[in-house]
Amino acid sequence: MNGLRLRSTDMYSFTEENYLKTIYYLAARQEGEVTTNSLAEMTATKAASVSDMLRKLAEKQLIHYRKYQGVRLTEEGERLALKVIRRHRLWEVFLAEKLGFGWDEVHEMAEELEHIRSEELVRKLDAFLGYPQFDPHGDPIPTPAGFMPSVEYSKLSEVPVGTEGRVMGVLEHSPEFLQHLDKTGLNLGCRVRVQEVNNFDKSVVVQINRDKTLFVSNEVARNLLVDSDH
Amino acid sequence: MNGLRLRSTDMYSFTEENYLKTIYYLAARQEGEVTTNSLAEMTATKAASVSDMLRKLAEKQLIHYRKYQGVRLTEEGERLALKVIRRHRLWEVFLAEKLGFGWDEVHEMAEELEHIRSEELVRKLDAFLGYPQFDPHGDPIPTPAGFMPSVEYSKLSEVPVGTEGRVMGVLEHSPEFLQHLDKTGLNLGCRVRVQEVNNFDKSVVVQINRDKTLFVSNEVARNLLVDSDH
DNA sequence: AAAAATTTTTAGACTCGTCTAAATTTTTAT
DNA sequence: ATAAAAATTTAGACGAGTCTAAAAATTTTT
Known part of the structure; x- marks a missing residue:
């Protein structure tokens, strides 16, 4: 009943989405490839589990992966990661602006909301919020086309x-x-x-x-x- | 990473929540106990899987279960079921009233949103929506205290x-x-x-x-x- | 009231995502 | 350049939730 039957292509599990997102974040803040250990720390799992998942993501062509050499998102992987980050940040805006949560409270709820699968929902939410450019922490919201606006502060x-x-x-x-x-x-x-x-x-x-x-x-x-x- | 680590008591999996909700609905529309087969049909699984899950729910004291005799929610099980139904219907109102979805579109998205775990989120959403009494299909929204308003139309x-x-x-x-x-x-x-x-x-x-x-x-x-x- | 049909449960297996322990590869230190 | 240390991967296992096939219980038919 659960497992939520991943239907078409472009349907990935919560877990897969989380790994992609995390790889994106880690890649953004270091140079070079993302390591297994850093992923294990970020996702609060063990390196062995990460290793397993990396093999799966590589099979699905979402990451470039050479054993022992770390990992990098493919174009498709990055597209997906940015989609998840976009959903996360839009929900954060909703929680802060519309429901009145503090900027210190929104992250955890957005971690769940970011996995709701409906393109249309994201579009309508975006419109409802007035097409915000930034989330409550000042982070830019990726565009619908999958582009991360750069800010240089x-x-x-x-x-x-x-x-x-x-x-x-x-x-x-x-x-x-x-x-x-x-x-x-x-x-x-x-x-x-x-x-x-x-x-x-x-x-x-x-x-x-x-x-x-x-x-x-x-x-x-x-x-x-x-x-x-x- | 997924599995979402069910922390305290009162933390049940998506699947468990779905079974409870389904048992509630089936019980409401027939007399007597809810059968394994009817649950299998409703949840689009096989009777064998339902049987397994019923054993687990009974262990957790969420249902009264006598083998071969069907099933009935305990007080705790009903409280939980109504919580899920409340969340589902509030999100339906949000999707229809605030985002402009049609009443024919909201159910599927609410099936996912209903599992977001935050009491505070539900409270704030309820307030944001103006404490609605009914969802877009006219179904009553259970109260925060876990009471299903009766309507006799x-x-x-x-x-x-x-x-x-x-x-x-x-x-x-x-x-x-x-x-x-x-x-x-x-x-x-x-x-x-x-x-x-x-x-x-x-x-x-x-x-x-x-x-x-x-x-x-x-x-x-x-x-x-x-x-x-x- | 026995036989037949239906429903439900059990047994055993599979996938996903995780774990620990052991093996392997890479990096660092001597 | 080799040994020691650290990082990574593999092997094997587990829990949740599902499945199919077979066994058991209940209900219906005759």
Whole structure:
């Protein structure tokens, strides 16, 4: 009854979709091929299980796989991965904007919603949300055609003193981190001006919204993306 | 990675949820216990598979099960079934009202959405929809407390000539039937007056919205629920 | 009330995705 | 350049959910 009978081509299991998505994310943040161990860590499984699955995904032509050499998405695999990421981020927008969830709460639910299989549903949801460009964390939403819009923001930890800009996104998505930002008032879209960088621990002092001054640890600063406007 | 690691109690698999829901529906429309064969037919599986699952559900105290004697939900099983049905119907309302899907399209997507596990999501969705009482087919939405509101409407095939009322629901949910109603203009909420019942084939002639006259086969009439107002 | 037909359950097998333990390959250190 | 360490893959097993074939129980027919 379950197993949800994968009908046509282009019908992949939750698990397969999750692996593709994870490979995409890992590939985006390192150079070169994605390793078995990094996948095992990300998916909270054992390397042996990953190895098995990689063999299957390679058979289905979704990844390029040379034993012991790591893995890379094929064009088809990337298309699928971006489809899943698109669904994930659109549902996150829905949960935040329409249902009123906090940006620290939406990820887990979107992990389930992203696997609902209906092209039409995604199209209608997109329209209902007003064709958003970014999810609640500032991550760009892949286009229906399967293209990931590129954004080039800087890490707050890497801009020079005096830089002024806007908080545009985060590199860390854990509820703990996001709640910390909420608490300190570093919301998406807020103006920041770097007033000082401490050489010792690379922490920075920023002024937010041309108002209060805030101490930001390097740990936080290197996970905050800013759009520096000069 | 998949399998979705069922964490606490009160965490059941898609399959288990589907069986409970199906048992609820079958129990509601017949007297007595639900049979293995009827479940096999409803869930599109074989009797052997159903038998297996019934043993498991009985172990988990979700059903009363005596071999060869059919099956009945326990209190806990019914609570769970109603939770799933509540989620299903709320998502149907969302799909129809907010995304603009037709009432003939929403069921299949809701079959997947109903398994998203988050109490908070259901609460927020309910509020977002304005606490609807009925789904797009006129079926009542179980309360958060796990109570199924009863409605007592009559089948159009069983009301006497001269009866005037409103179409309030359907007993058949197939896209084909619903599309047929769309085509003939027998929408939910429309006024009907029974002008004639043909004794030969039990077809009826109705006037809709005090306007045009329509011929309705018995096949259709016995799947239409009306709220007769006198 | 026995025989026949039907329904249900059991037995054994299969797929998917996972695991542990052992084997193999690659990388790092000496 | 070889030995040690680390990463990866293979082998074999398991649970969930399904299947087919066969056995057992129940119901219907005669």
